Amino acid sequence: MQASRARLFKEYKEVQREKVADPDIQLVCDDSNIFKWTALIKGPSETPYEGGVFQLAFSVPEQYPLQPPQVRFLTKIFHPNVHFKTGEICLDILKNAWSPAWTLQSVCRAIIALMAHPEPDSPLNCDSGNLLRSGDVRGFQSMAKMYTRLAAMPKKG
Amino acid sequence: MSLPGNRTRVLCKFFAHGACLKGEHCEFSHDWKDPANNVCTFYQKGACAYGIRCRYDHVKVPQRQASASSSTYPFQYAVPESITASSTPGTASPIAVIGELSAYTSAKPTWAEGSGQNDLISDVIGQSRSTNPADIVMCSFAAAGNCPRGETCPHLHGDLCPTCRKQCLHPFRADEREEHKMGCEKKHKHLEALKHSQEIECSVCLERVLSKPTAAERKFGLLSECDHPFCISCIRNWRSSSPTSGMDVNSALRSCPICRKLSYFVIPSVIWYATKDEKQEIVDSYKARLRSIDCRHFDFGNGTCPFGTSCFYKHAYRDGRLEEVVLRHLGAEDGQTVIAKDIRLSDFLNRMRIR
Numbered sequence: 265m266q267a268s269r270a271r272l273f274k275e276y277k278e279v280q281r282e283k284v285a286d287p288d289i290q291l292v293c294d295d296s297n298i299f300k301w302t303a304l305i306k307g308p309s310e311t312p313y314e315g316g317v318f319q320l321a322f323s324v325p326e327q328y329p330l331q332p333p334q335v336r337f338l339t340k341i342f343h344p345n346v347h348f349k350t351g352e353i354c355l356d357i358l359k360n361a362w363s364p365a366w367t368l369q370s371v372c373r374a375i376i377a378l379m380a381h382p383e384p385d386s387p388l389n390c391d392s393g394n395l396l397r398s399g400d401v402r403g404f405q406s407m408a409k410m411y412t413r414l415a416a417m418p419k420k421g
Numbered sequence: 422m423s424l425p426g427n428r429t430r431v432l433c434k435f436f437a438h439g440a441c442l443k444g445e446h447c448e449f450s451h452d453w454k455d456p457a458n459n460v461c462t463f464y465q466k467g468a469c470a471y472g473i474r475c476r477y478d479h480v481k482v483p484q485r486q487a488s489a490s491s492s493t494y495p496f497q498y499a500v501p502e503s504i505t506a507s508s509t510p511g512t513a514s515p516i517a518v519i520g521e522l523s524a525y526t527s528a529k530p531t532w533a534e535g536s537g538q539n540d541l542i543s544d545v546i547g548q549s550r551s552t553n554p555a556d557i558v559m560c561s562f563a564a565a566g567n568c569p570r571g572e573t574c575p576h577l578h579g580d581l582c583p584t585c586r587k588q589c590l591h592p593f594r595a596d597e598r599e600e601h602k603m604g605c606e607k608k609h610k611h612l613e614a615l616k617h618s619q620e621i622e623c624s625v626c627l628e629r630v631l632s633k634p635t636a637a638e639r640k641f642g643l644l645s646e647c648d649h650p651f652c653i654s655c656i657r658n659w660r661s662s663s664p665t666s667g668m669d670v671n672s673a674l675r676s677c678p679i680c681r682k683l684s685y686f687v688i689p690s691v692i693w694y695a696t697k698d699e700k701q702e703i704v705d706s707y708k709a710r711l712r713s714i715d716c717r718h719f720d721f722g723n724g725t726c727p728f729g730t731s732c733f734y735k736h737a738y739r740d741g742r743l744e745e746v747v748l749r750h751l752g753a754e755d756g757q758t759v760i761a762k763d764i765r766l767s768d769f770l771n772r773m774r775i776r
Contacts, residue, residue, distance in 0.1 A: 267626060267658075270626065270628070271625075271626050271627060274626070274627040274628065275627070278627070327662070329625055329626075330658060330659055330662040331662075360669070360673060361673065362673070363673070363678035363679070363681070364624075364625040364655070364659050364678050365624040365625065365678035365679045367627075
């Protein structure tokens with residue numbers, strides 16, 4: 265308990281210091297609870313998510329960093345490895361390949377990388393996975409782009 | 422200058438101070454002409470807290486005589502008061518004093534008279550004469566780093582130690598010099614390493630390992646196969662944490678959190694190493710330390726250790742005999758060999774069903 269708190273505090277300070285360094289990630293800690301974080305990440309360029317800003321919710325367990333944080337998308341996203349309704353993310357480092365050397369910041373980076381390189385063979389969103397697996401890249405991209413416009417971009421007018 | 426037949430004895434300490442209760446029956450001499458035993462017994466044992474301020478003489482006496490220098494034996498190897506007086510600072514060089522001193526040593530001790538041990542005694546005395554330059558006491562101020570009298574100091578100033586920059590190397594005691602140099606270098610290296618280690622952060626708690634609040638936490642946990650730094654508590658916690666579903670113990674927990682290289686054990690260390698050799702040294706000394714501790718599982722042969730031959734702890738029976746392990750290799754048909762585990766009768770009995 266004490267260890268996780270100390271470590272999160274350390275990460276908080278690191279985030280305050282590095283805010284300018286990584287413009288794609290904005291990590292904010294809940295005002296009253298250091299175990300709850302939210303992050304805003306920019307969709308990587310040259311992907312259908314480009315231009316969108318996605319919100320992530322972190323729930324950090326008390327055994328952190330021995331156990332991985334629970335992360336889910338709050339913003340709707342059309343991606344093979346993200347559950348369309350719950351926002352749950354299928355990513356090995358958040359499950360069995362977790363290592364205590366990961367930080368919340370590096371988890372965000374890993375999620376950005378996942379957005380750029382989807383894994384259609386272990387899908388949480390079957391429709392999206394099937395489009396990619398059947399080779400319909402164009403279909404996948406236009407669907408993803410549409411949802412990015414709808415959910416992850418500020419509404420015009 | 423030997424005086425055969427002359428009953429030279431050591432001056433009685435109590436008599437010298439003006440009151441000896443034994444009077445005529447005292448086994449020590451009550452004759453002012455006899456020399457006093459002025460050798461510092463603490464110095465013989467290795468350390469005299471008074472250093473050069475001690476009122477007794479800091480000279481090395483060969484072992485046999487040193488043991489005889491307790492007050493029950495009158496013994497000859499002693500410095501007459503006239504000599505000790507001349508050794509006060511500024512009057513004579515230490516070497517000259519030693520020269521005179523050795524001249525006195527050839528006088529014959531009373532307890533050896535007629536005992537036929539003359540050869541032995543002269544041997545011992547000859548020895549004490551030959552090592553004389555090494556008997557000179559060094560100036561302890563200079564050895565501690567700074568002698569206020571500098572060049573004018575009557576005491577011997579040692580040679581400068583290149584590592585600690587103190588004048589503490591005795592010019593005539595070769596083995597002592599080496600010992601000091603080795604120890605000093607080792608200490609110096611340790612300090613340097615400790616300085617470098619201050620900056621190193623643990624990748625799990627993200628804190629500087631040596632800035633942790635309790636002393637127990639201020640230790641590194643070295644992984645045998647890679648060079649990533651962690652606190653001992655962090656890496657041990659991680660390796661012993663219960664694997665969550667789907668987590669493979671070997672690929673996740675037993676591997677380095679950063680590079681995922683598999684390490685089978687963690688080595689605690691106060692300092693972080695800079696080179697491969699230093700790491701090896703830390704690992705070796707850790708293993709050697711554990712090998713001197715009796716294994717709790719083995720329990721002097723009463724128990725079985727799950728680590729078997731790979732155990733770092735000592736597997737010895739009560740009589741000090743070490744466990745001898747003969748590995749049984751079983752050759753399989755396909756040419757592979759496996760090491761057979763201990764097979765016990767109880768294993769078969771457990772499997773048997775009594776109808």
